Amino acid sequence: MPLFREDSVRYCGWVTRSARSHFVLGIRLLPKPRREAMEAVYAFCRAVDDVADEGSGSFVRGDLAGCTKVPDPFSQLEELNRWRKELAACRDGFPTHPIAVGLQPVVERYRIPMECLEQIVQGVEMDLTIRRYATFEEMKVYCRRVASAVGLISVRIFGCRHPASDWYATALGIALQLTNILRDIQSDLTRDRI
16 A cells, blocks of 8 residues: 555654653644654654664554554664665655655755764664763764754754754754763663663
C-alpha cells in the first residue's frame, strides 16, 4: 500500500505525542505547518535514538492504522544503515518509511541540509561504538552530531534568518547535550558509558 503524506503526518504526530517528551509541549504551540515539520523531525530523531537506547528491533515500521512498533531482526548498526538508506531515499524522492515520507517535504520546504540529518545518525552510531571520550573536544563532536544538528534543523523550520542563528543553535545543542549527559550519569554507568 503506498504511503500518503497525510498518513505520514499523522504517524509522525503519533510518534511525537507518544514519546511524552518535554519538547512535545513546545512543538504543539507552533503553527500547524511548523508543528507538523517539527513532529517529522522529532519522530526521526526519536526513532534513530531508540536504536541506541532500546537496542536491536527498534526500527519503527508503520502499521499506520494501529501505529505500533514491530520487532525487527536487524542489529543496531544495521538499523542505523536502514535509516541512512531512508535519508538517501528521502533526498532522491522515494522514501518508504512513514517517518521519512513525512520528513521529505520538510527537507524541501525548509531547505534542511541533509548533512544535519546524517549527523544525527552518526551521533547515535557514536553511542554504539564509543564508550569513553579522552578530551572535551572529542565529546563536542558527539554533542554537535546528536544535539546541535537538531538545533540547526529547528532554526530553519522556525524561520530564523539572523546570521548568528546557526552559532546559537550549535552552542545550545552542546549545552543541552552536556545537561543530558549529567542527568544520565547513573544509567550510563550501568551501560559502561562514561
